Amino acid sequence: MATIRDVARVSGYSIATVSRVLNGYDNVSPETRKKVLKVVKELNYKRSDSMKGSSYKVVGVLVPDLFGYYYGIIAESIKEVLIKSHIEMFLSTFRNSIEKEKEALEEFFGRKVDGIIVCTTYDDEDSLEKFVTTGIPVVALDRDQSELKIDIITIENYNSTLKIAQYLYNMGHKRVVHVEGPLRIYSARERKKAFQDFAQKNKDFEVIFIPGGFDAQSGYTSIKQYLKKNGKDFTAAFFVNDWVALGGLKALREAGYSCPEDVSVVGFDDAPFAKYLHPSLTTICQPMYEMGLNAGKLIVEKLEGKKESRVKRRIILPTEIVVRDSVKKI
């Protein structure tokens, strides 16, 4: 395995200069940086051991937060894979703050983790580039694309949502509310776009878009405000996830509307609570556990230097509609 000495020797720079490049310091000319990184790539140089006091490799996992079920399930499943290969997980959260996201990635880099898995991060290409160019493997979950050589795991956001639109359409719903997620997030944008496109194609299908968030309170507020202003001028509602649907259902009830008698409701995720609700929630099953397992496997393959890990991979996991009691044919 190439050492920092090898990189210095082959590139013709001093170890100190190579070190400055690898640590991402500014006091290096762009030209020098480029030459050094070229050699780093050629020699497949990897920075040596991660954390003191253990010979285990460490993978940094960055998720937005652990308040709901979504990232907790993903983290647990990643860990399940890593532990089998005696790799440890260093889990961090950034609470949807771009600044904290950057800090967390800096921290991973500073700690010399052996690989990273990032979930639902954004505006981070600059931060991630450092890992890629220094040979630290990166797997991104719940992300559209990247200019970088990283692996991406996502689900069929667009197609799943088309399926929902088609399902509601087939059940006779022609005027449907969509409570959106935060549109800076790729999955929320994809879901909105699918509904837009479906409505464009089917002229007798109309969608009312309402801004929302990813939590129950935002679903509650969105529906409550909409009803106050416009009354119930729709027969079905599609929520960006099951938390938001949970809040929306409460707002509908408080305004005197029953589900599915007055309004049909569809969520997204198949949250652990979805099947226990009253009525039980029709939703898209998002394979959170499989997402984590796949992310874990990809990073392990990269760390073990498997052949197939040298290409930029993109895995799109399938989803399916789970039909329960919250949608009525009209």
Next chain:
Amino acid sequence: MATIRDVARVSGYSIATVSRVLNGYDNVSPETRKKVLKVVKELNYKRSDSMKGSSYKVVGVLVPDLFGYYYGIIAESIKEVLIKSHIEMFLSTFRNSIEKEKEALEEFFGRKVDGIIVCTTYDDEDSLEKFVTTGIPVVALDRDQSELKIDIITIENYNSTLKIAQYLYNMGHKRVVHVEGPLRIYSARERKKAFQDFAQKNKDFEVIFIPGGFDAQSGYTSIKQYLKKNGKDFTAAFFVNDWVALGGLKALREAGYSCPEDVSVVGFDDAPFAKYLHPSLTTICQPMYEMGLNAGKLIVEKLEGKKESRVKRRIILPTEIVVRDSVKKI
């Protein structure tokens, strides 16, 4: 600050021997161990820096899992405190396995973390002792007591449950089901005991105890099986937490019983979904966020060597009943 050299000098043993003791190796006589640890305590010796590549201190946080909301919320709030003191969190889970619990604690010890916070762990006094005797501060959450000099944060499990029993009694319920949690867990035992004691004191109050777990499925199965065997011979049900209540509510509905018309239901936690359910769930609000904040503060105080951190502390956080729509007066 005392070094390992100081411990060797004062105790009269070699550095190698002191090191064997501090690393918990077996090839040291009990007498030697005792003498060395005495000096370790006297000199307030602490093992030096935690992880390579960072000058930050690190606190290991061990929770059962991240599947629900409970430990995710606690972990997030712990992190919130640590980050302000530039201390990092190394989060690990043990999935309710005693073996994995031990492994995770070994791992923390091996990584030389500066402090640990353990949540709902069990059978771990041996593992924790190593930290305590080597001067690494320990805070335990959701735990009854300890022989060791560790800080404990818990809630009023017993008194909260007495309040629920009294509330149901006042609402006219005299025959009540209690779906228990796993009784190896202290909080589940306390909640059961409170109901038992209340029934003992109030002869016209009868409790039917049904074994359960901590998840929705266990609540569903427990109630389904009970109803099949005995029919609905109770007017109210108290579930060990809100997940279990969620499952129980579904089983009741499937058997044709409405809440609160036929059966009143009370949960525990005030889960993020509780207020959105239909009917909204009467429950005990467990201050998860405050539990994490307190745990974070205690460990920070210890790491900063504050005077008050030298005693064994026990903080019991108050709870309150959140009255919603799932209990009816009869």
